[in-house]
Amino acid sequence: MYSKDIEDILHKKHISIGEKVLLERAEESFEGVLMPRPDAGDNNILVVKLSNGYNLGLDFRSISSIKRVGTSAETFSFPKIKMRARTGLKTVKLLYTGGTIGSRVDYATGGVYMLTKPEELLYDVPEMADIANIDVEHLMSVASEDMTYTEWQVMARKSAEAFNSGASGVIISHGTDTLHFSSAALSFMLQDLPGPVVLVGAQRSSDRGSSDAFMNLICSAHIAAHSDIAEVGTCMHASSSDDYCAFIRGTKVRKLHTSARDAFKPVNGAPIAKVNTEGNIRHLSPYTKAGKSRKVSLREGYEPRVAMLYMYPNSDSSLIDHYLDKGYKGLIIASTGLGHIPISASHPEYNWLQGVKDAVASGMVVGMTSQCLFGRVSGTVYRYGRMITDAGAIYCEDMMPEVAYVKLGWLLGNYGRKDAEKMLAANLLGEITPRTEAEWHDEV
Amino acid sequence: MYSKDIEDILHKKHISIGEKVLLERAEESFEGVLMPRPDAGDNNILVVKLSNGYNLGLDFRSISSIKRVGTSAETFSFPKIKMRARTGLKTVKLLYTGGTIGSRVDYATGGVYMLTKPEELLYDVPEMADIANIDVEHLMSVASEDMTYTEWQVMARKSAEAFNSGASGVIISHGTDTLHFSSAALSFMLQDLPGPVVLVGAQRSSDRGSSDAFMNLICSAHIAAHSDIAEVGTCMHASSSDDYCAFIRGTKVRKLHTSARDAFKPVNGAPIAKVNTEGNIRHLSPYTKAGKSRKVSLREGYEPRVAMLYMYPNSDSSLIDHYLDKGYKGLIIASTGLGHIPISASHPEYNWLQGVKDAVASGMVVGMTSQCLFGRVSGTVYRYGRMITDAGAIYCEDMMPEVAYVKLGWLLGNYGRKDAEKMLAANLLGEITPRTEAEWHDEV
Numbered sequence: 091m092y093s094k095d096i097e098d099i100l101h102k103k104h105i106s107i108g109e110k111v112l113l114e115r116a117e118e119s120f121e122g123v124l125m126p127r128p129d130a131g132d133n134n135i136l137v138v139k140l141s142n143g144y145n146l147g148l149d150f151r152s153i154s155s156i157k158r159v160g161t162s163a164e165t166f167s168f169p170k171i172k173m174r175a176r177t178g179l180k181t182v183k184l185l186y187t188g189g190t191i192g193s194r195v196d197y198a199t200g201g202v203y204m205l206t207k208p209e210e211l212l213y214d215v216p217e218m219a220d221i222a223n224i225d226v227e228h229l230m231s232v233a234s235e236d237m238t239y240t241e242w243q244v245m246a247r248k249s250a251e252a253f254n255s256g257a258s259g260v261i262i263s264h265g266t267d268t269l270h271f272s273s274a275a276l277s278f279m280l281q282d283l284p285g286p287v288v289l290v291g292a293q294r295s296s297d298r299g300s301s302d303a304f305m306n307l308i309c310s311a312h313i314a315a316h317s318d319i320a321e322v323g324t325c326m327h328a329s330s331s332d333d334y335c336a337f338i339r340g341t342k343v344r345k346l347h348t349s350a351r352d353a354f355k356p357v358n359g360a361p362i363a364k365v366n367t368e369g370n371i372r373h374l375s376p377y378t379k380a381g382k383s384r385k386v387s388l389r390e391g392y393e394p395r396v397a398m399l400y401m402y403p404n405s406d407s408s409l410i411d412h413y414l415d416k417g418y419k420g421l422i423i424a425s426t427g428l429g430h431i432p433i434s435a436s437h438p439e440y441n442w443l444q445g446v447k448d449a450v451a452s453g454m455v456v457g458m459t460s461q462c463l464f465g466r467v468s469g470t471v472y473r474y475g476r477m478i479t480d481a482g483a484i485y486c487e488d489m490m491p492e493v494a495y496v497k498l499g500w501l502l503g504n505y506g507r508k509d510a511e512k513m514l515a516a517n518l519l520g521e522i523t524p525r526t527e528a529e530w531h532d533e534v
Numbered sequence: 535m536y537s538k539d540i541e542d543i544l545h546k547k548h549i550s551i552g553e554k555v556l557l558e559r560a561e562e563s564f565e566g567v568l569m570p571r572p573d574a575g576d577n578n579i580l581v582v583k584l585s586n587g588y589n590l591g592l593d594f595r596s597i598s599s600i601k602r603v604g605t606s607a608e609t610f611s612f613p614k615i616k617m618r619a620r621t622g623l624k625t626v627k628l629l630y631t632g633g634t635i636g637s638r639v640d641y642a643t644g645g646v647y648m649l650t651k652p653e654e655l656l657y658d659v660p661e662m663a664d665i666a667n668i669d670v671e672h673l674m675s676v677a678s679e680d681m682t683y684t685e686w687q688v689m690a691r692k693s694a695e696a697f698n699s700g701a702s703g704v705i706i707s708h709g710t711d712t713l714h715f716s717s718a719a720l721s722f723m724l725q726d727l728p729g730p731v732v733l734v735g736a737q738r739s740s741d742r743g744s745s746d747a748f749m750n751l752i753c754s755a756h757i758a759a760h761s762d763i764a765e766v767g768t769c770m771h772a773s774s775s776d777d778y779c780a781f782i783r784g785t786k787v788r789k790l791h792t793s794a795r796d797a798f799k800p801v802n803g804a805p806i807a808k809v810n811t812e813g814n815i816r817h818l819s820p821y822t823k824a825g826k827s828r829k830v831s832l833r834e835g836y837e838p839r840v841a842m843l844y845m846y847p848n849s850d851s852s853l854i855d856h857y858l859d860k861g862y863k864g865l866i867i868a869s870t871g872l873g874h875i876p877i878s879a880s881h882p883e884y885n886w887l888q889g890v891k892d893a894v895a896s897g898m899v900v901g902m903t904s905q906c907l908f909g910r911v912s913g914t915v916y917r918y919g920r921m922i923t924d925a926g927a928i929y930c931e932d933m934m935p936e937v938a939y940v941k942l943g944w945l946l947g948n949y950g951r952k953d954a955e956k957m958l959a960a961n962l963l964g965e966i967t968p969r970t971e972a973e974w975h976d977e978v
Contacts, residue, residue, distance in 0.1 A: 233918065235870050236878035238848050267870035271847045348872050348909030394848045400868070402936065403715045404682050404838045404943070412856055424844070426679050426711035428792050434680035465792030474677065492846065499848070 093133040096150050100124075103158065110160030111138060115152045121159060122146065125297075126213060137297075182222040182259050182314040183252035185245060186211060188231040189265025191292035191303050211263060214296050215307050221369070222315035225257070234265025234272070234291070239392040239499065242272055246279035249287050250388040259285045259314030263307075266291035266345055266353065269324060273340030274496040275392075277322040277519060284384040287322040288314045289340070293351050302327050302351040305367055309335035312369040320380040321520070323362060327351040336361035339377075341493045341521035344463065357463055358488040358523055378519075391503030396420035398495040400461060401431050401442060410445030413454075420455045420498040420510070423483070424491035429458040429467035430474050443481060450482035455511050457484045457498055459491040466525070484514050487522045497521065537577040540594050544568075547602065554604030555582060559596045565603060566590065570657060581741075626666040626703050626758040627696035629689060630655060632675040633709025635736035635747050655707060658740050659751050665813070666759035669701070678709025678716070678735070683836040683943065686716055690723035693731050694832040703729045703758030707751075710735035710789055710797065713768060717784030718940040719836075721766040721963060728828040731766040732758045733784070737795050746771050746795040749811055753779035756813040764824040765964070767806060771795040780805035783821075785937050785965035788907065801907055802932040802967055822963075835947030840864035842939040844905060845875050845886060854889030857898075864899045864942040864954070867927070868935035873902040873911035874918050887925060894926035899955050901928050901942055903935040910969070928958050931966045941965065 092100070105111060105124065113120045113136065122138030135147045136156075186192060192211055209226055218224050229248055232241060249260045264272060273289045280287060290310040296303035310325040317337070324343045328336035329352050338354065338361045347353035360375040395418040399409055413421060423446075425431050431442035449456050458478060460467050466488040469479035479485065486494040494514070501510035517524065536544070549555060549568065557564045557580065566582030579591040580600075630636060636655055653670055662668050673692055676685060693704045708716060717733045724731060734754040740747035754769040761781070768787045772780035773796050782798065782805045791797035804819040839862040843853055857865060867890075869875050875886035893900050902922060904911050910932040913923035923929065930938040938958070945954035961968065 232878070233874070233916075235845075235874040235918065236876045236881065236884075238876075238881050238884055240881075242847075265871075267874055268847050345871070345906050346908050348904045348906045348911060350909060353906065353909070396848075397850065398844060398846055400842060400844045401679075402842055402939065403686075403712050404840075406841065406857075406860070409853065409856070412853070413850075416850070427709075427789070430677070430679040430711055432680045432682075434676065437680065437682050437684075440680075440682055460792045462789050462792045462797065464790050465794060465797070467792060472677075474679065495846065 091133060092136070093150070096134065096136065099156065103156065105156070105158045109158050112155075112157050112159045113138065113148060113153050114155040115148070116154070120146060120148065126210070139297075179221070179223045180258040180315045181256060182224055182261055182311060183249075183257040184211075184224050184226045184261045184263065185229045185248055185252075186226060187229050187241070187245065187262060187264050189234050189263065189269075189291055190295050191263045191265075191290065191306070192231070193295045194297050211307075215304050217308050217367070218311045221308070221311040222258070224261075224311065232265075234267040234269055237265075237268050237272060239275065239394050242275040242279065243390045243392065245272065246276055246388060246390045249276065249280055250386040253284050253386050257285070259317075260287045261307075261310045261314050262287065262289045264289050264291050266293055270340075270343050270345055270354070271492055271496055273322055273324050273343060274493045274521075275500065277340035277521065278497060278500040279390050280322060280386055280388065281519065282384050282387040283320040283322070283378075283380075284382055284386065285380045286313055286317055286319045286337075287340075288337070289322070289324045290326060292326075293349060293353055300351075305332060306335060308367045309365045312365050312371065313337050313363070316369060317363065317365075317371050318380045319362060320378045320384070321362065324354050325365065326354045328361065328364060334364045334366040337363045337365060339520050341489070341497075341519070344490060344492065357490055358465070359520075389500075389504050391500070393419055393499050393502035396422070396495065396499040396502060398422045398424060398491055400424045400491075401426060404440060407432075407440060407442040407445045410442070410449050414449060414452055418454060419502050419507075420457070421449055422457045422459055422486070422491055422495040422498055424459055424461040425467075426461060428471055428475060429460055429469060429478065429485055430472065431478065433474050433477060443477060446478060446483050447481045453507060455484070455498060455502065455507060455514065456482065457486045457494050457514050459486045459489060459494045461491065463490055484511060486515055487517075487525075489521055493521055536580070537594070540578065540580065543600065547600065549600070549602045553602050556599075556601050556603045557582065557592060557597050558599040559592070560598070564590060564592065570654070623665070623667045624702040624759045625700060626668055626705060626755060627693075627701040628655070628668050628670045628705045628707065629673045629692055629696075630670060631673050631685070631689065631706060631708050633678050633707065633713075633735055634739050635707045635709070635734065635750070636675070637739045638741050655751075659748050661752050661811070662755045665752070665755040666702070668705075668755065676709075678711040678713055681709075681712050681716060683719065683838050686719035686723065687834045687836060689716065690720055690832060690834045693720065693724055694830040697728050697830050701729070703761075704731045705751075705754045705758050706731065706733045708733050708735050710737055714784075714787050714789055714798070715936055715940055717766055717768050717787060718937045718965075719944065721784035721965065722941060722944040723834050724766060724830055724832065725963065726828050726831040727764040727766070727822075727824075728826055728830065729824045730757055730761055730763045730781075731784075732781070733766070733768045734770060735768075736770075737793060737797055744795075749776060750779060752811045753809045756809050756811075756815065757781050757807070760813060761807065761809075761815050762824045763806060764822045764828070765806065768798050769809065770798045772805065772808060778808045778810045781807045781809060783964050785933070785941075785963070788934060788936065801934055802909070803964075833944075833948050835944070837863055837943050837946035840866070840939065840943040840946060842866045842868060842935055844868045844935075845870060848884060851876075851884060851886040851889045854886070854893050858893060858896055862898060863946050863951075864901070865893055866901045866903055866930070866935055866939040866942055868903055868905040869911075870905060872915055872919060873904055873913060873922065873929055874916065875922065877918050877921060887921060890922060890927050891925045897951060899928070899942060899946065899951060899958065900926065901930045901938050901958050903930045903933060903938045905935065907934055928955060930959055931961075931969075933965055937965055
């Protein structure tokens with residue numbers, strides 16, 4: 091909402107949100123579409139979307155003149171349309187959780203802030219209303235770096251509820267920093283899905299000309315409403331050009347760039363599908379098909395006393411003792427290469443093997459993964475691998491450290507230790523790629 | 535050395551190492567080149583290299599007949615040639631440190647073992663003798679996962695000595711697991727180089743048909759002997775086909791696959807050069823040129839009380855206290871996205887900001903990097919970044935966590951805290967890519 095002064099002027103001049111306006115001040119003038127003012131921030135800042143796609147915030151008190159230069163028919167129309175359910179369209183639940191995709195630059199302060207009303211997410215993407223009836227729910231406003239397993243549980247519960255209430259698919263808008271952790275967690279927590287759960291984020295907030303929010307949201311809506319995929323995955327830019335998005339399995343995706351729009355890449359697998367804003371979906375790899383009559387199986391248990399430890403030269407193996415002392419139940423080691431840790435007797439202070447033995451002896455489940463990220467670990471190629479296997483650690487095949495970490499917490503939250511041990515290196519839902527014959531052969 | 539029984543038979547039949555032989559037993563026969571027997575392992579196992587490139591070990595006691603089917607002129611010739619210095623060739627020092635490139639499958643046991651005589655490294659690569667006079671020195675036999683800063687210091691010292699003794703270049707053969715940590719460490723420890731220091735490893739031991747050892751060694755010799763590059767870098771397969779290797783700056787390279795031959799990739803930069811086995815070197819990006827008269831500046835100081843901490847959902851911020859209690863001097867946080875850590879007041883047990891404040895207040899240098907690996911961190915785009923910057927943490931631009939970690943240990947081992955703080959986010963030798971204008975603009 092704009093300030094009363096602004097509202098009064100707009101009313102007097104018969105200018106509505108979404109119309110093209112010309113603003114003048116001193117020796118400058120600006121033409122653009124008058125945007126609604128998000129609730130947060132200084133309500134004396136007028137926001138206009140310029141023709142280059144950028145939003146511009148101007149202090150109303152500096153403006154000498156404002157006039158309408160285009161009618162609303164020529165320009166955008168706003169929330170009313172999207173909020174009105176249309177017959178014949180499928181229903182998609184959009185769970186709003188925060189993050190850059192739900193953020194706007196505050197042109198008064200230069201800072202980025204989160205929307206307080208999630209419907210605002212759709213202001214800029216009227217196309218979504220033509221794809222499905224988007225039912226927006228404000229779950230939380232949490233930066234993804236602040237997400238914990240409790241937020242994963244809320245998202246899982248609400249996704250299950252949405253399917254139980256007849257939604258064809260679920261979209262979860264989410265910050266990008268830990269989006270791939272959440273997608274892995276939801277993959278395990280939500281099984282036997284009748285339709286897709288699409289996690290979507292944006293690397294650049296949607297009031298910036300280079301934003302990826304629009305395309306990511308539109309493509310996500312197509313997947314959620316019209317694909318026959320019944321898996322949890324992410325849907326975001328797949329290349330540096332704006333041509334299509336990739337839907338990637340939630341356990342095979344990782345954020346691999348701090349700022350690029352195509353930051354989310356598949357690791358050890360191909361995307362399930364590519365999709366463009368027209369709704370063309372092309373399948374690229376096998377997936378679980380949707381089954382309308384299926385009932386979601388919600389397993390939201392989670393054991394937070396699980397750690398992920400990175401091994402590196404000179405790294406302190408006493409961290410394992412630290413976690414033992416704190417009563418941790420599981421440990422994923424992001425080791426080097428095929429799954430190695432320092433074992434040499436010549437540097438006992440950096441020897442990790444004893445720590446692994448102690449951990450296993452104390453009842454911890456210890457999983458071995460590789461910080462290489464790409465490729466598979468193996469406990470049989472080298473002597474060290476055999477020693478680590480003999481110590482009781484479990485080699486986690488081609489799971490990324492992050493996915494093995496999330497999986498182990500989920501396993502220990504829902505099953506006993508023995509079952510968790512067995513299931514950690516077993517493929518439950520596509521998180522482990524079966525070995526090919528060539529790979530077996532390759533291991534001498 | 536083979537057993538006396540084998541040596542006697544070979545002598546009687548006038549068969550020499552390197553000649554083509556036909557071995558028969560029961561209903562099988564094998565034709566191949568007779569290989570020298572490495573000193574380790576059962577000396578009753580005859581080793582022949584088959585035409586498919588694989589080595590085969592056969593128990594001599596099971597062999598019914600052995601005969602020569604080709605003369606030595608037709609086949610390989612072995613160490614003597616390579617060890618003989620040729621006039622007109624440059625001298626390259628090869629420092630042998632262990633790892634897969636110096637390992638062989640023991641066909642008696644099926645295990646992989648390390649060579650005990652580093653000259654054996656050259657048995658399979660006679661081509662190297664035509665490129666340079668390779669002066670092999672056995673520095674150590676250490677699996678790279680066991681390497682610590684003390685091994686980095688030995689490698690640095692020996693590399694400096696080699697240049698001071700007139701070598702044109704240095705090759706360091708090294709296990710692949712932590713090769714990129716060593717290449718970063720040597721980049722900082724060896725400055726003002728007169729020529730190249732080439733770290734080379736192999737993903738598959740050289741007695742396997744699919745080994746990358748041969749090509750990696752040959753390409754490394756070309757770079758070490760004939761390039762005008764005066765930097766530390768890695769030289770290994772650059773693609774899945776066997777067509778060329780890439781020489782990548784030591785601070786911009788990372789192992790990104792557990793088993794593929796092209797596992798070493800540049801991160802946030804292009805390779806310095808590509809090179810093939812013919813010795814064709816094509817430069818791809820700017821580099822420091824060799825200067826024969828330059829004198830190496832060896833700065834081998836290293837502070838091992840530096841840690842690298844990965845942040846992830848539910849991760850335990852008390853690890854910072856753990857390191858504070860242990861008297862650590864530096865900390866690199868592999869945070870999420872643009873450089874974020876959990877700050878939310880709603881989950882105080884996972885809040886990392888207080889730990890960062892405590893660490894800085896106690897005199898620790900704290901650096902922020904991103905586990906995305908690709909891209910640059912920034913402490914100014916989001917509110918959280920500003921809070922972390924205000925807490926005194928240093929944003930490490932586009933350095934990978936591993937490189938920032940190695941750099942901080944090196945800085946604190948050679949400079950005071952204040953200087954270390956200043957130099958951490960400054961580009962010393964190509965480890966940080968200067969920002970482009972587009973990037974500045976991009977940050978709103």
